[in-house]
Amino acid sequence: MGRLMKGLKEVAKEKKQVEQITDMEVDFAQWYTDVVTKAELIDYSGVKGLMILRPYGYAIWENIQKVLDGMFKEKGHENVAMPLLIPESLLQKEKDHVEGFAPEVAWVTYGGSEKLSERLCIRPTSETLFCEHWGHIVHSWRDLPKLYNQWCSVLRWEKTTRPFLRGREFHWQEGHTLHATAEEAINETMQQLEVYAEFCENWLAMPVIRGRKTKKEQFAGAEATYTVECMMHDKKALQSGTSHYFGDGFAKAFGITFTDKNNQLTYPHQTSWGLSTRIIGGLIMTHGDNNGLVLPPKIAPIQVIVLPIAMHKDGVTDKAWELINRLKAAGLRVRGDFSDNSPGWKFSEYEMKGVPLRIEIGPKDIENGQCVAVRRDNGEKTVIALEELEAKIPELLDAVQQGLFDKAKRNLEEHTYDAVTADDIKEIINTKGGFVRTKWCGDTECELKLKEYAGVSSRCMPLSQDGKEGVCPVCGRSCNTTIIWGVAY
Amino acid sequence: MGRLMKGLKEVAKEKKQVEQITDMEVDFAQWYTDVVTKAELIDYSGVKGLMILRPYGYAIWENIQKVLDGMFKEKGHENVAMPLLIPESLLQKEKDHVEGFAPEVAWVTYGGSEKLSERLCIRPTSETLFCEHWGHIVHSWRDLPKLYNQWCSVLRWEKTTRPFLRGREFHWQEGHTLHATAEEAINETMQQLEVYAEFCENWLAMPVIRGRKTKKEQFAGAEATYTVECMMHDKKALQSGTSHYFGDGFAKAFGITFTDKNNQLTYPHQTSWGLSTRIIGGLIMTHGDNNGLVLPPKIAPIQVIVLPIAMHKDGVTDKAWELINRLKAAGLRVRGDFSDNSPGWKFSEYEMKGVPLRIEIGPKDIENGQCVAVRRDNGEKTVIALEELEAKIPELLDAVQQGLFDKAKRNLEEHTYDAVTADDIKEIINTKGGFVRTKWCGDTECELKLKEYAGVSSRCMPLSQDGKEGVCPVCGRSCNTTIIWGVAY
Numbered sequence: 008m009g010r011l012m013k014g015l016k017e018v019a020k021e022k023k024q025v026e027q028i029t030d031m032e033v034d035f036a037q038w039y040t041d042v043v044t045k046a047e048l049i050d051y052s053g054v055k056g057l058m059i060l061r062p063y064g065y066a067i068w069e070n071i072q073k074v075l076d077g078m079f080k081e082k083g084h085e086n087v088a089m090p091l092l093i094p095e096s097l098l099q100k101e102k103d104h105v106e107g108f109a110p111e112v113a114w115v116t117y118g119g120s121e122k123l124s125e126r127l128c129i130r131p132t133s134e135t136l137f138c139e140h141w142g143h144i145v146h147s148w149r150d151l152p153k154l155y156n157q158w159c160s161v162l163r164w165e166k167t168t169r170p171f172l173r174g175r176e177f178h179w180q181e182g183h184t185l186h187a188t189a190e191e192a193i194n195e196t197m198q199q200l201e202v203y204a205e206f207c208e209n210w211l212a213m214p215v216i217r218g219r220k221t222k223k224e225q226f227a228g229a230e231a232t233y234t235v236e237c238m239m240h241d242k243k244a245l246q247s248g249t250s251h252y253f254g255d256g257f258a259k260a261f262g263i264t265f266t267d268k269n270n271q272l273t274y275p276h277q278t279s280w281g282l283s284t285r286i287i288g289g290l291i292m293t294h295g296d297n298n299g300l301v302l303p304p305k306i307a308p309i310q311v312i313v314l315p316i317a318m319h320k321d322g323v324t325d326k327a328w329e330l331i332n333r334l335k336a337a338g339l340r341v342r343g344d345f346s347d348n349s350p351g352w353k354f355s356e357y358e359m360k361g362v363p364l365r366i367e368i369g370p371k372d373i374e375n376g377q378c379v380a381v382r383r384d385n386g387e388k389t390v391i392a393l394e395e396l397e398a399k400i401p402e403l404l405d406a407v408q409q410g411l412f413d414k415a416k417r418n419l420e421e422h423t424y425d426a427v428t429a430d431d432i433k434e435i436i437n438t439k440g441g442f443v444r445t446k447w448c449g450d451t452e453c454e455l456k457l458k459e460y461a462g463v464s465s466r467c468m469p470l471s472q473d474g475k476e477g478v479c480p481v482c483g484r485s486c487n488t489t490i491i492w493g494v495a496y
Numbered sequence: 497m498g499r500l501m502k503g504l505k506e507v508a509k510e511k512k513q514v515e516q517i518t519d520m521e522v523d524f525a526q527w528y529t530d531v532v533t534k535a536e537l538i539d540y541s542g543v544k545g546l547m548i549l550r551p552y553g554y555a556i557w558e559n560i561q562k563v564l565d566g567m568f569k570e571k572g573h574e575n576v577a578m579p580l581l582i583p584e585s586l587l588q589k590e591k592d593h594v595e596g597f598a599p600e601v602a603w604v605t606y607g608g609s610e611k612l613s614e615r616l617c618i619r620p621t622s623e624t625l626f627c628e629h630w631g632h633i634v635h636s637w638r639d640l641p642k643l644y645n646q647w648c649s650v651l652r653w654e655k656t657t658r659p660f661l662r663g664r665e666f667h668w669q670e671g672h673t674l675h676a677t678a679e680e681a682i683n684e685t686m687q688q689l690e691v692y693a694e695f696c697e698n699w700l701a702m703p704v705i706r707g708r709k710t711k712k713e714q715f716a717g718a719e720a721t722y723t724v725e726c727m728m729h730d731k732k733a734l735q736s737g738t739s740h741y742f743g744d745g746f747a748k749a750f751g752i753t754f755t756d757k758n759n760q761l762t763y764p765h766q767t768s769w770g771l772s773t774r775i776i777g778g779l780i781m782t783h784g785d786n787n788g789l790v791l792p793p794k795i796a797p798i799q800v801i802v803l804p805i806a807m808h809k810d811g812v813t814d815k816a817w818e819l820i821n822r823l824k825a826a827g828l829r830v831r832g833d834f835s836d837n838s839p840g841w842k843f844s845e846y847e848m849k850g851v852p853l854r855i856e857i858g859p860k861d862i863e864n865g866q867c868v869a870v871r872r873d874n875g876e877k878t879v880i881a882l883e884e885l886e887a888k889i890p891e892l893l894d895a896v897q898q899g900l901f902d903k904a905k906r907n908l909e910e911h912t913y914d915a916v917t918a919d920d921i922k923e924i925i926n927t928k929g930g931f932v933r934t935k936w937c938g939d940t941e942c943e944l945k946l947k948e949y950a951g952v953s954s955r956c957m958p959l960s961q962d963g964k965e966g967v968c969p970v971c972g973r974s975c976n977t978t979i980i981w982g983v984a985y
Contacts, residue, residue, distance in 0.1 A: 050629055050632055050633065052578070052579045052625065052628065052629070053583050053586055053628060054579060054581055054583060054616060057579035057580065057581055058579070059576065059577070059578055059579065059625075059629050060576055060577035061576060062574035062575065062576055062644070065574075065575050065576050065577055066574070066575070068577075069575060085551035085554075085555070086551065086554050086555070086558060087548065087549055087550060087551055087554050088548070088549035088554055088557075088649070088667060089541070089548055090541045090543060090546035090547070090548065090665060091546065091580075091618070091649060091651065091665050092543055092546055092602075092665070094542050094543060097542055109608075110608050110609065111608050112608065113581075113604045113606070113607050113608075113616075114604060114605065114606040114607075115602045115603065115604050115605075115618070116603065116604075116605045116606065117602070117603040117605065117615075118602050118603075118653035118664075119598075119599050119600050119601065119602075119653045120599065121653075126606075127543060127602075129580070129604070129618070136541065136548075139541065139542060140539055140541070140548050143539055144539065155551070159649075160577070160580060160648075162580065164607035164608045164610075175607075176579060176580050176581070178577060
């Protein structure tokens with residue numbers, strides 16, 4: 008244990024020289040910005056709100072893409088690529104949709120030196136493009152359903168921007184589906200919400216509340232919007248994925264019809280659903296700590312970092328490589344760092360990057376036929392006999408994954424409060440922060456008044472409702488819908 | 497064999513009702529357009545030159561991405577995402593580069609209802625963005641090399657457009673790397689050219705000529721551009737992938753410096769290399785025939801289509817599913833078609849889509865413990881004993897892959913001619929078409945004159961040179977550089 012203690016002091020001394028991030032208790036926003044830059048997830052570009060996803064940040068997104076893409080395809084979805092640009096006249100076809108998006112799109116007005124006869128906007132979302140295409144190719148019930156998805160970036164000309172959380176450009180997937188009946192489309196909407204919920208919980212270790220958005224908060228043009236909501240370290244909410252049911256509103260606006268099995272001309276029913284790089288902001292604010300990022304093993308680009316100690320000593324480098332190769336062969340994402348940086352520098356570096364497990368191997372360890380594994384989430388050290396490496400490391404990774412989920416779940420549960428009056432809500436938000444659960448009459452006016460009075464927005468009406476009678480905290484009318492209020496990113 | 501013959505007649509009869517494409521000998525351009533639309537690769541959008549990649553077209557691109565991405569990563573490259581938009585002032589930093597691209601970019605001038613203070617162009621390529629970013633993060637020799645790649649779409653405001661071959665928007669990958677020395681950067685340039693060559697030959701069954709572009713044809717801002725050139729069915733050339741060496745020109749223009757091992761402030765050396773969805777156009781025009789698309793098995797979204805014959809008969813559907821599941825378990829991409837369309841319709845459909853192998857299974861086959869496999873490339877039928885399925889089908893797929901390559905290689909070799917004079921070149925191009933190999937003095941003026949006189953552009957100076965003396969077909973000066981001329985897409 009002597010070496011371990013010395014190692015820790017060494018870390019403490021050198022950490023200061025390498026990385027300095029603001030404590031989250033001092034300034035949560037600055038902590039967040041420090042983590043996204045110091046962990047080398049992003050760099051700022053010359054255009055406000057357009058960021059550079061650096062290799063480590065993009066590798067997280069690639070892992071997210073890989074898992075989600077598999078989940079979509081398992082349910083029969085196919086990927087497509089729609090154009091980047093939407094003619095102004097096409098954007099305007101669905102009234103609610105254009106009202107929601109027109110104020111925040113970027114307009115292309117020139118192609119080379121020629122002024123365009125019609126302005127084209129860079130897609131803020133692609134419903135209109137999918138509708139136009141379906142108008143060309145859907146004729147009969149045999150052509151349905153269409154189960155499409157697209158991975159791309161979109162632009163929304165936001166006033167205030169923050170890396171991952173709110174950007175003028177962001178990367179996402181947008182699923183778009185078309186169905187013969189309303190029932191089928193509603194099933195799809197709920198199915199994809201569940202895909203997001205399972206992905207957040209099982210892969211990102213982010214517990215969610217599944218629910219429906221109020222009319223005020225729903226997507227421009229949707230009949231119903233469903234959401235998975237997560238709670239961050241600072242007890243604010245992050246909307247992490249949304250799934251929309253459109254009814255046949257878009258189909259009517261775009262003149263999409265099909266001949267059904269009874270030979271009747273019918274309007275199809277539509278859905279869309281999306282999850283974006285915003286979720287990486289969510290990962291950071293759910294699991295990160297004052298030493299930097301903390302990544303769930305299932306999504307981490309590097310699951311295990313192997314660090315040789317006293318590298319110049321005979322056999323250390325060889326043994327470290329042996330461990331790396333054995334763990335790679337066991338299917339893990341593992342790396343070694345053989346640079347001439349000090350062990351202390353390396354400890355800090357991979358803590359900052361949130362690598363779930365660090366393995367230290369030095370001359371003493373080799374003598375004893377062991378290595379030391381250190382968990383990123385709680386600092387716990389485990390001495391592992393080398394012959395048990397392939398058995399123990401996956402166990403430890405599972406423990407980190409579960410530990411992160413449990414901790415986040417506790418955070419969510421401990422900071423979700425029941426309340427009855429608007430005063431209660433205001434006090435909870437101002438003194439403790441978190442989610443507040445009340446009944447609600449369903450009136451947008453009450454929602455707006457509460458926003459004004461307590462600074463909260465409705466997060467969702469949870470899918471699991473107790474059905475009990477209560478009163479609206481604003482108008483006092485009796486009602487039985489449960490709703491969650493909170494302050495959101 | 498009775499059933500097979502009847503099957504063929506049935507096909508011939510029904511084919512007419514299902515798909516009608518123009519013969520390539522009648523009108524090659526129309527044949528091409530018919531294939532891309534009838535095989536459901538693309539649909540046109542409302543904006544000229546911006547196309548929709550439909551599921552089948554996108555699935556080909558996904559397979560291309562998967563293979564190439566693996567090849568890049570194996571050589572140490574990492575993926576990143578750069579912004580979509582480039583400020584006008586940034587685009588202008590490198591003189592040759594802006595001259596090449598400014599006339600053909602799309603300009604964003606408004607964000608929402610606000611006029612932007614500086615115009616932003618949609619990236620036509622991202623050298624300037626990578627340079628800006630590297631200026632932020634590269635300081636020391638320890639920060640080099642940077643081996644980056646990005647998968648994205650780019651925009652170039654072309655006058656004439658054709659699906660895959662020339663679009664205003666196209667999908668591609670653009671690799672960008674930064675190195676401490678010129679030698680390293682040149683090695684990278686050549687290494688990535690070889691990656692493209694191997695990918696085209698081994699995966700797409702498209703034989704290539706590796707070579708260097710003339711000054712006139714090189715990339716805007718590059719010191720040297722290398723290319724892999726392929727020959728299409730109509731004997732025109734398709735530039736299929738390019739790799740550029742930039743020297744330190746961009747680094748100087750963007751002020752990127754690093755401290756080298758001797759503590760000297762130094763300019764790094766740079767490369768970029770790209771391959772786009774254009775290659776799908778190349779696939780079509782290399783392997784397609786008058787029945788539609790023909791896809792090499794290694795890249796085909798569906799490698800084997802299993803078609804039940806006399807589906808209503810007992811046990812046929814079950815047996816077809818059994819074959820599908822066995823082939824899936826053997827790692828093949830396989831599908832069945834159990835729709836109520838006729839076998840003839842299905843034969844045509846999967847021929848149109850270029851599925852490399854069709855398996856027919858009917859009651860007689862089941863009785864005899866066999867199935868019939870039909871090759872898409874040459875129509876060859878093989879009766880396969882069911883117990884040999886997993887052994888024989890991969891063999892047949894390999895044979896299709898090799899057959900396609902050999903055929904394309906013959907096309908390239910048989911239509912590459914040696915010539916000495918400009919008259920020879922003109923006559924070959926006008927009467928036979930193909931590539932013409934001559935010597936060349938290296939003068940751009942001669943290149944331009946030949947374009948004017950014979951309608952050919954220089955394709956490349958092949959990497960393998962015989963070094964023999966000859967004369968320039970235009971000026972008659974003696975010289976020893978071999979060059980290939982042709983008519984290109």
